Amino acid sequence: MSEEKLPKRNENYSEWYNQVVQRAELADYAPVRGCMVIRPYGWALWENVQAGLDGRFKATGHVNAAFPMLIPMSFLEKEKEHVEGFAPELAIVTIGGGEQLEEPLVVRPTSETIIGHMYAKWIKSYRDLPVLINQWANVVRWEMRTRLFLRTLEFYWQEGHTAHATYKEAEEETRKILDIYTQFAIDDAAVPVIPGLKSDSEKFAGALHSYSIEAMMGDTRALQSGTSHNLGQNFAKAFDIQYLDANNQLQYVWTTSWGVSTRFVGAIIMTHGDDQGLILPPRLAPIQVVIIPIYRDEAERSQVMPVVAHIQSELSGFRVKLDDRSEVTPGFKFNDWEMRGVPLRLEVGPKDVQNRSVMAARRHISGKTGKSLLPLEGLHTQVKNLLAEIQAALYERAVAFRDSNIHEPRDYDQFKEIVQNGWAFTAWCGNPVCEASIKQDTKATTRCIPLDQPKECGVCISCGEPAKYKVYIARAY
RNA sequence: CGGGGUGUAGCGCAGUUGGCAAGCGCACCGCGUUUGGGACGCGGGGGUCGGCGGUUCAAGUCCGCCCACCCCGACCA
Numbered sequence: 001m002s003e004e005k006l007p008k009r010n011e012n013y014s015e016w017y018n019q020v021v022q023r024a025e026l027a028d029y030a031p032v033r034g035c036m037v038i039r040p041y042g043w044a045l046w047e048n049v050q051a052g053l054d055g056r057f058k059a060t061g062h063v064n065a066a067f068p069m070l071i072p073m074s075f076l077e078k079e080k081e082h083v084e085g086f087a088p089e090l091a092i093v094t095i096g097g098g099e100q101l102e103e104p105l106v107v108r109p110t111s112e113t114i115i116g117h118m119y120a121k122w123i124k125s126y127r128d129l130p131v132l133i134n135q136w137a138n139v140v141r142w143e144m145r146t147r148l149f150l151r152t153l154e155f156y157w158q159e160g161h162t163a164h165a166t167y168k169e170a171e172e173e174t175r176k177i178l179d180i181y182t183q184f185a186i187d188d189a190a191v192p193v194i195p196g197l198k199s200d201s202e203k204f205a206g207a208l209h210s211y212s213i214e215a216m217m218g219d220t221r222a223l224q225s226g227t228s229h230n231l232g233q234n235f236a237k238a239f240d241i242q243y244l245d246a247n248n249q250l251q252y253v254w255t256t257s258w259g260v261s262t263r264f265v266g267a268i269i270m271t272h273g274d275d276q277g278l279i280l281p282p283r284l285a286p287i288q289v290v291i292i293p294i295y296r297d298e299a300e301r302s303q304v305m306p307v308v309a310h311i312q313s314e315l316s317g318f319r320v321k322l323d324d325r326s327e328v329t330p331g332f333k334f335n336d337w338e339m340r341g342v343p344l345r346l347e348v349g350p351k352d353v354q355n356r357s358v359m360a361a362r363r364h365i366s367g368k369t370g371k372s373l374l375p376l377e378g379l380h381t382q383v384k385n386l387l388a389e390i391q392a393a394l395y396e397r398a399v400a401f402r403d404s405n406i407h408e409p410r411d412y413d414q415f416k417e418i419v420q421n422g423w424a425f426t427a428w429c430g431n432p433v434c435e436a437s438i439k440q441d442t443k444a445t446t447r448c449i450p451l452d453q454p455k456e457c458g459v460c461i462s463c464g465e466p467a468k469y470k471v472y473i474a475r476a477y
Numbered sequence: 478c479g480g481g482g483u484g485u486a487g488c489g490c491a492g493u494u495g496g497c498a499a500g501c502g503c504a505c506c507g508c509g510u511u512u513g514g515g516a517c518g519c520g521g522g523g524g525u526c527g528g529c530g531g532u533u534c535a536a537g538u539c540c541g542c543c544c545a546c547c548c549c550g551a552c553c554a
Binding site: 141 | 546
């Protein structure tokens, strides 16, 4: 905890981000470059993300399992695009128990290969399908440039891996998960993501095609916040995952994979945070309500604390924290919990005891008043309503910010200007050459091709040929 | 891996042309006074000055090599 002010977001956004993460005690740097320690407050936030996703997976028939972290090197080599995509960033174990290993083992960068290997053993009949397995795991990718939560050498995520009898079922699964991710982001995290198809150059190594949810951060850069891949039969063929159909014909399965990682914590921070620090959406906040008792002496303390205890039990259905530290002043606590993003603060002092009320302060101030007096009667309901209001206000604010920073360029010059400080929604012919030239010119990349496409797209912003899609193009993390 | 930069207490820094006992702010510990928007006083603990080698009566300071980290590019959930 520090008393110094944070850097302003519009002056140094990345420094603001780094400091918020560390000062709010979400995470800290580990001794190995690019690795981070997720601290209890950050992990609690991640656990709430996990709970929101896990419940939705299970409600749609998925089950959890755990596969090993070490994968034989030869497995990676079985799928050509996959190994080409991941080879540069693999961590490889060559020594075990002091002995040189017969075959090097890869620390999983993702688990398609080892899961494919196991599915080949488990799937024999159309009656075994579909297989709908998810795992919560850590993976390692040796990235060049790392940022806390956004890109670390080791990160935590869930990876779903499913196998189906037909292309159609696999595609439905891929899209179903994309919907789940979208709903979770919007409903629980209040992050207004845009779902869509990735271009071929942006798709997952080894996929037929990939979908993603794209979110706009507070500096208008895009963050890919979740992906869902239709792997076709690529991995089925590489790992011989075959089954007999009802007509006794041998068929390859169709597989999917999909993931949301601890990067999503970064999305929450950068979607909602302000110059005072974190702002957490109530549905995911580790602490939804913080209670600050205020007193000057023992006499006042003995008046205030019983009321605090009463409030605590009244609010037992919420995630409540009592800050009873005596070594810091109330003013310090106000700033501290605001920096840490707690949605609602209740101040309880002698005046409140007198009035049978509490002073409530919202972290995010949408309207005019910051603080309001709440009567003790019916406190549970009032807090419930306030948290719901805050959740809704955060979403609306994020939507408004996003929409005010997406523009449709009329020509390439204007396009270049737009992507310096926002997203362009524009037409593209589908040619990767145009994508590459745009990236060269502006550092912006195609983020996604939204699912609802107009009949007429006009002409490609880059080459002027008839366009195939409307796409979002932006600079990304 | 290419270009640039930085290493002095947990964090941020000062330390002049080499020279007395390596300092300051924050944080931390103790005592007391405080407490409705980032309290204050007094006392205290904490350092192989990134590493190795060299020059010198004397190196945080000069020289050489190495290491680590950060920023910008290529790569990326």
